[in-house]
Amino acid sequence: MHQITLSVIMTTYNHERYIAEAIESVLRQQTSFGVEIVVGEDCSTDRTLNIVRDYASMYPDCIRVVTSDENVGWRKNYRRTIAAARGKYIALLDGDDYFTHRKKLAMQVELLEADPELGMCYTRSERIDESGNVTIYPESEECPTSFEAMLRRNPAENCTVVARRELVERYYDEIRPEEHPEWLTDDLPMWLWFAANSKYVGVDCPMAVHRVLKYSVSHDTDYRKKIAFVDSLLNISLWYDERYNDSRLRDELLLQKHNTALWVLSFNGSIAEYIGRWWSDVKAHRPLIKNIASYGLFAKKIGWRMWRKTR
Numbered sequence: 471m472h473q474i475t476l477s478v479i480m481t482t483y484n485h486e487r488y489i490a491e492a493i494e495s496v497l498r499q500q501t502s503f504g505v506e507i508v509v510g511e512d513c514s515t516d517r518t519l520n521i522v523r524d525y526a527s528m529y530p531d532c533i534r535v536v537t538s539d540e541n542v543g544w545r546k547n548y549r550r551t552i553a554a555a556r557g558k559y560i561a562l563l564d565g566d567d568y569f570t571h572r573k574k575l576a577m578q579v580e581l582l583e584a585d586p587e588l589g590m591c592y593t594r595s596e597r598i599d600e601s602g603n604v605t606i607y608p609e610s611e612e613c614p615t616s617f618e619a620m621l622r623r624n625p626a627e628n629c630t631v632v633a634r635r636e637l638v639e640r641y642y643d644e645i646r647p648e649e650h651p652e653w654l655t656d657d658l659p660m661w662l663w664f665a666a667n668s669k670y671v672g673v674d675c676p677m678a679v680h681r682v683l684k685y686s687v688s689h690d691t692d693y694r695k696k697i698a699f700v701d702s703l704l705n706i707s708l709w710y711d712e713r714y715n716d717s718r719l720r721d722e723l724l725l726q727k728h729n730t731a732l733w734v735l736s737f738n739g740s741i742a743e744y745i746g747r748w749w750s751d752v753k754a755h756r757p758l759i760k761n762i763a764s765y766g767l768f769a770k771k772i773g774w775r776m777w778r779k780t781r
Contacts, residue, residue, distance in 0.1 A: 472504030476575055476632070477555035480509045481547050482565025486516040488681065493525050493533070495568035501576045504532075509565075510551030511537040512544070518565070545648065548656050552638060560635045562657075563678070567629040570596070571677035578632040581671060589668025590633035590661070592626035593677040600683060606676055613672025617665040621707045621719050622726070624658050626670075629678040631661070637668060654702040662706065666714040693738035697731050704730070724755050729763050736767040744771055 478496050482489055496507050507529075509522050519537060526533040536554050552560065559579055563569065571577075571593075578591040594613065597605045608614065608625040619625065641663045653659055664670050684691050704727035711719045728751045735744045748768070752758045 472502075474506050474556045475503035476501070476505050476559040476561055476579060477557035477635070478505060478507045478561045478563055478575075479548075479551050479555060480507055480563050480565055481512070481544070481551055482509060482514070482518055482522070483512040483541075483544070483547070484514045484516050484518060485565035486514070486518045486521060488566040488568075489518050489521050490525070492563055492565050492568045493522075495570070496563065497529070497532075498572055499569065499575045500572045501579070503576075503579065504557075505575065506556060507533045508551050508554050509533065509535045510547045510554075511535055512547040513538060513541040545656060549642070549648070552642075555635055558635060559632055560638055561632045562628045564628060566681045566683060567627075567679055569629070569678050571675070574677040575632065577673065577677075581673075582632065582634065585669070587669045588671060589637045589664040590626075590631055590670045591673065592632075592670070593630040593673040594675060595627040595630050596676045596679045597627075597682050598679055599681075607680070608672075613674055615669070615671055617662070617715065618719060620662055620665040620670075621711055621715065621723065624661060624703070625672060626657075626661055627678065627680045628657050629680050633660075633664065634668075637664065640667075652702060653706055654699050655706075658703055658706050659710075662710040662714075666710065693734050697734050700730050700734075701727060721755075721757065724751075725758065725761060727751075728755075728758050728761065729767075732764050732767045736771040741771065744768060 480492060485492070493507060496505065499505060509526075511519050511522055522535055526535050534554065536551050542550070559582060561575055561578075574593065578593070581591050582588050595607050597607050607627060610625070614620065614625045638660065641660050645659060645663055647653060647656055647659050650659070661670070704723055708720065708723050711717055711723060731747050731751075732744065735747060748764055758764070
């Protein structure tokens with residue numbers, strides 16, 4: 471076997487329906503270099519661990535399993551799995567996602583090898599929901615590659631990224647995300663650190679599938695959890711905007727955070743919740759009182775409630 475050049479970090483919990491497809495999609499990759507799969511299995515209650523161990527016994531040279539006797543949570547599982555990597559590069563793939571392009575890893579490593587200033591490379595992805603509906607992400611005509619574009623919206627799905635391992639370790643040493651429990655994802659803080667400290671590039675082709683599952687943190691159907699997750703993303707962007715960008719996008723990001731929460735509340739929750747969120751945001755950032763969209767959304771909410779009562 472070739473020397474390990476790239477480690478695929480695969481974190482998983484209760485993915486018995488999907489984990490085999492995720493592993494197989496890595497095994498199908500066509501590369502001229504060594505690839506290992508490091509599976510971080512977080513004490514699943516289904517057959518995920520059994521399936522992973524079966525694959526590890528069939529492919530002992532390229533599949534390693536990191537697990538424990540008790541659940542450690544997504545953040546610690548993610549970190550310990552990355553710490554176990556041996557490759558120069560790291561690719562990320564959750565246990566319910568999978569690669570679709572057989573030369574995905576080869577193409578991304580080639581780009582990183584050609585430009586030492588590149589810290590990470592992502593591709594477009596296909597988002598598939600539980601009804602089988604497919605959308606391409608990011609939807610923008612061009613793949614964003616600037617720091618401010620990343621602050622405004624994360625263009626990189628976890629399953630599409632390949633990054634330099636030494637920079638990933640520097641990110642953990644410098645930012646210490648474990649000290650930010652309010653950050654509900656590890657992806658965006660890492661991508662923003664890369665965007666601030668190196669170059670990053672996007673490949674204009676879908677090369678992986680991200681499953682949009684109802685129980686996942688980023689796609690939860692509970693509107694309060696959805697708002698909390700979006701708030702977390704924008705708070706992360708605000709933190710990085712202050713640290714690396716002199717808060718140049720602060721007003722824009724606060725407006726985005728405000729409008730997103732009110733948009734969700736215009737369909738869900740009570741009028742009191744809507745007004746409470748509006749007032750809380752306005753007290754914290756007075757310019758939001760001039761935001762016309764918030765009043766339009768409030769009118770829509772009242773109209774929506776009146777329409778429902780007539781049904």
